[in-house]
Amino acid sequence: xxxxxxxxxxxxxxxxxxxxxxxxxxxxxxxxxxxxxxxxxxxxxxxxxxxxxxxxxxxxxxxxxxxxxxxxxxxxxxxxxxxxxxxxxxxxxxxxxxxxxxxxxxxxxxxxxxxxxxxxxxxxxxxxxxxxxxxxxxxxxxxxxxxxxxxxxxxxxxxxxxxxxxxxxxxxxxxxxxxxxxxxxxxxxxxxxxxxxxxxxxxxxxxxxxxxxxxxxxxxxxxxxxxxxxxxxxxxxxxxxxxxxxxxxxxxxxxxxxxxxxxxxxxxxxxxxxxxxxxxxxxxxxxxxxxxxxxxxxxxxxxxxxxxxxxxxxxxxxxxxxxxxxxxxxxxxxxxxxxxxxxxxxxxxxxxxxxxxxxxxxxxxxxxxxxxxxxxxxxxxxxxxxxxxxxxxxxxxxxxxxxxxxxxxxxxxxxxxxxxxxxxxxxxxxxxxxxxxxxxxxxxxxxxxxxxxxxxxxxxxxxxxxxxxxxxxxxxxxxxxxxxxxxxxxxxxxxxxxxxxxxxxxxxxxxxxxxxxxxxxxxxxxx
Amino acid sequence: xxxxxxxxxxxxxxxxxxxxxxxxxxxxxxxxxxxxxxxxxxxxxxxxxxxxxxxxxxxxxxxxxxxxxxxxxxxxxxxxxxxxxxxxxxxxxxxxxxxxxxxxxxxxxxxxxxxxxxxxxxxxxxxxxxxxxxxxxxxxxxxxxxxxxxxxxxxxxxxxxxxxxxxxxxxxxxxxxxxxxxxxxxxxxxxxxxxxxxxxxxxxxxxxxxxxxxxxxxxxxxxx
Numbered sequence: 001x002x003x004x005x006x007x008x009x010x011x012x013x014x015x016x017x018x019x020x021x022x023x024x025x026x027x028x029x030x031x032x033x034x035x036x037x038x039x040x041x042x043x044x045x046x047x048x049x050x051x052x053x054x055x056x057x058x059x060x061x062x063x064x065x066x067x068x069x070x071x072x073x074x075x076x077x078x079x080x081x082x083x084x085x086x087x088x089x090x091x092x093x094x095x096x097x098x099x100x101x102x103x104x105x106x107x108x109x110x111x112x113x114x115x116x117x118x119x120x121x122x123x124x125x126x127x128x129x130x131x132x133x134x135x136x137x138x139x140x141x142x143x144x145x146x147x148x149x150x151x152x153x154x155x156x157x158x159x160x161x162x163x164x165x166x167x168x169x170x171x172x173x174x175x176x177x178x179x180x181x182x183x184x185x186x187x188x189x190x191x192x193x194x195x196x197x198x199x200x201x202x203x204x205x206x207x208x209x210x211x212x213x214x215x216x217x218x219x220x221x222x223x224x225x226x227x228x229x230x231x232x233x234x235x236x237x238x239x240x241x242x243x244x245x246x247x248x249x250x251x252x253x254x255x256x257x258x259x260x261x262x263x264x265x266x267x268x269x270x271x272x273x274x275x276x277x278x279x280x281x282x283x284x285x286x287x288x289x290x291x292x293x294x295x296x297x298x299x300x301x302x303x304x305x306x307x308x309x310x311x312x313x314x315x316x317x318x319x320x321x322x323x324x325x326x327x328x329x330x331x332x333x334x335x336x337x338x339x340x341x342x343x344x345x346x347x348x349x350x351x352x353x354x355x356x357x358x359x360x361x362x363x364x365x366x367x368x369x370x371x372x373x374x375x376x377x378x379x380x381x382x383x384x385x386x387x388x389x390x391x392x393x394x395x396x397x398x399x400x401x402x403x404x405x406x407x408x409x410x411x412x413x414x415x416x417x418x419x420x421x422x423x424x425x426x427x428x429x430x431x432x433x434x435x436x437x438x439x440x441x442x443x444x445x446x447x448x449x450x451x452x453x454x455x456x457x458x459x460x461x462x463x464x465x466x467x468x469x470x471x472x473x474x475x476x477x478x479x480x481x482x483x484x485x486x487x488x489x490x491x492x493x494x495x496x497x498x499x500x501x502x503x504x505x506x507x508x509x510x511x512x513x514x515x516x517x518x519x520x521x522x523x524x525x526x527x
Numbered sequence: 528x529x530x531x532x533x534x535x536x537x538x539x540x541x542x543x544x545x546x547x548x549x550x551x552x553x554x555x556x557x558x559x560x561x562x563x564x565x566x567x568x569x570x571x572x573x574x575x576x577x578x579x580x581x582x583x584x585x586x587x588x589x590x591x592x593x594x595x596x597x598x599x600x601x602x603x604x605x606x607x608x609x610x611x612x613x614x615x616x617x618x619x620x621x622x623x624x625x626x627x628x629x630x631x632x633x634x635x636x637x638x639x640x641x642x643x644x645x646x647x648x649x650x651x652x653x654x655x656x657x658x659x660x661x662x663x664x665x666x667x668x669x670x671x672x673x674x675x676x677x678x679x680x681x682x683x684x685x686x687x688x689x690x691x692x693x694x695x696x697x698x699x700x701x702x703x704x705x706x707x708x709x710x711x712x713x714x715x716x717x718x719x720x721x722x723x724x725x726x727x728x729x730x731x732x733x734x735x736x737x738x739x740x741x742x743x744x745x746x747x748x749x750x751x
Contacts, residue, residue: 188580192545251579252611256544256572292611293604395582413615417607424634458681462636465672465725471603479725486726488675489717495728508746515749 033082048090060143068321080104098129116178120185130194138232148275151239161186162392166407188394195240202237205263223271242282250392254289280329295470296344297480303337307354335387338362342369372426380422427460435483435494443490540573550577564657575612594626599661606630642687672725679716
């Protein structure tokens with residue numbers, strides 16, 4: 001295996017890329033993997049050249065633009081030409097061929113449906129590609145978008161393989177044979193260890209630490225290396241932390257997932273926000289994991305920020321191949337936000353524009369969820385099922401008769417445990433609404449209103465306290481409740497949570513507005 | 528593989544988070560946590576993860592111990608964190624069903640029911656030293672979130688003590704932890720819990736008092 005990506009200067013086909021518009025229509029009936037249309041040849045030749053020249057801008061144009069356009073025009077229903085067929089046009093360059101195949105498989109996954117064999121081959125290709133990055137000397141500089149897509153697609157294909165492997169009922173003998181033969185393909189240890197190795201080998205955690213002390217530049221250059229080095233390992237390592245968070249969420253291991261994300265400070269903008277896919281993936285999984293850990297305020301705060309961001313910027317992504325994904329995750333995060341707010345009504349944390357969207361989408365459902373009857377559970381169930389990650393069973397199946405499908409098992413377990421949590425909180429909404437009406441109320445009176453005896457009321461009030469206090473990542477107890485209380489002897493004293501923070505924000509905005517007005521008045525005088 | 532000399536299990540987990548070879552070390556470590564009354568969530572989750580990846584290697588006795596230790600970590604949600612990783616058919620076993628019921632009572636602050644259930648499952652729980660004291664500490668935690676003053680019977684049923692042993696317990700808390708005792712209406716004794724920001728909200732420092740610097744920077748140009 002070639003371990004370096006050192007180019008020798010060769011002569012290049014300098015024909016203009018724009019002039020080669022071939023006449024073939026997409027959707028050819030017979031796919032010939034060895035046929036390389038002119039436009040594809042031009043595409044790979046140019047992409048290869050730009051990679052050698054470290055022209056990140058042009059690489060990005062070809063990767064995001066040309067590849068999509070050609071796929072749309074010529075490969076709607078068939079794969080791209082095989083790597084063997086294009087290799088002669090790129091000096092049989094080993095690493096370029098690995099990159100080409102990575103895109104080749106990604107296209108098959110996105111537009112066609114991959115066969116068992118293709119799934120296994122794609123795994124092999126990732127192993128070779130990451131092997132080169134981890135153990136070779138890579139000098140390339142690739143766009144962040146592409147590097148993020150690699151990590152994201154790697155995790156996606158792993159998830160997809162687990163789902164595929166779990167549907168045993170309908171497998172043909174040939175497919176079963178393949179599963180047996182390649183039982184190491186997409187093995188969960190392999191997947192996790194590749195991501196972990198990328199994080200470690202890239203030293204990204206140390207780089208981020210050093211950056212905090214001003215000893216290193218990383219965010220300032222968006223992770224690119226302008227001193228002749230390569231950004232590939234570093235950025236793959238960076239994105240792998242988000243990849244690990246996602247894998248752990250897919251496995252139901254929320255605590256470990258959040259730990260993987262700790263080196264990235266999501267309280268502010270950073271390299272993870274440059275590529276919107278990475279930004280969304282980080283926040284969606286972060287929020288989901290926090291919701292499962294009952295840290296509702298944390299989840300609400302981050303969902304709100306992300307949704308507000310998408311609202312502002314989604315128009316700039318309309319032409320992006322990720323646009324559908326952005327919209328889908330956007331909808332899912334609204335559903336999760338609706339769930340979190342139903343369990344923990346911290347509406348003050350929501351910005352107005354997000355709040356309007358939320359009402360439009362989920363007003364009725366949120367009202368139902370407040371009621372905690374059978375219909376309410378059905379709504380919690382529906383929203384959770386719609387918005388949760390695609391949970392997986394990671395173990396290799398035994399492949400013994402009778403063959404059954406177990407692809408739903410992991411999801412059903414997470415759903416069941418989540419609804420169990422919802423049931424434990426079912427009486428809290430009632431207490432909350434009564435407490436909003438009183439500043440003090442006796443236990444006996446409140447018990448009367450709630451139609452329970454006093455002993456039961458005491459357990460409900462303690463449950464309220466327990467559920468509305470989360471343990472944060474430092475082990476500290478933090479209150480999540482909008483309405484709090486304490487009991488002195490037989491009397492409940494209610495305390496409404498105040499949020500003085502908004503005044504500061506309000507004044508700052510007014511100062512700016514005022515200054516603007518003064519400026520305008522000044523100009524009027526000058527005229 | 529034996530435990531490498533010079534490494535704690537925590538370090539072993541940090542270096543090998545996805546290495547099936549450390550499974551035996553992690554199982555030993557669970558037993559060690561039980562006997563030495565220590566706790567390591569990360570190590571236990573790592574073990575449950577390895578079981579999840581290779582279910583045929585699962586040792587349910589170890590899983591039960593992990594779950595009991597997780598109950599003792601209340602109010603942290605560790606018990607749920609563990610359940611998320613344990614396949615449903617395993618959770619159907621009798622011992623796990625009992626533990627799930629115990630967790631449910633603790634999560635919903637139904638202490639009398641909890642202690643009744645403990646009595647029925649003594650054989651499983653007495654293997655883990657410190658269980659009752661730790662749960663008592665959790666009960667006290669929940670009470671101190673909720674009450675400034677509470678009637679003695681409320682405390683009694685939460686910590687499962689009465690009569691002389693409750694007197695002794697109270698005496699200790701008064702001497703060491705700032706508890707107080709008062710006469711309530713009738714002959715009822717009132718227990719005064721120490722002040723904290725949860726039962727005396729006025730003590731809470733408002734985290735919203737400050738304005739983050741990046742917000743203030745917006746008006747720097749005006750201030751300059």
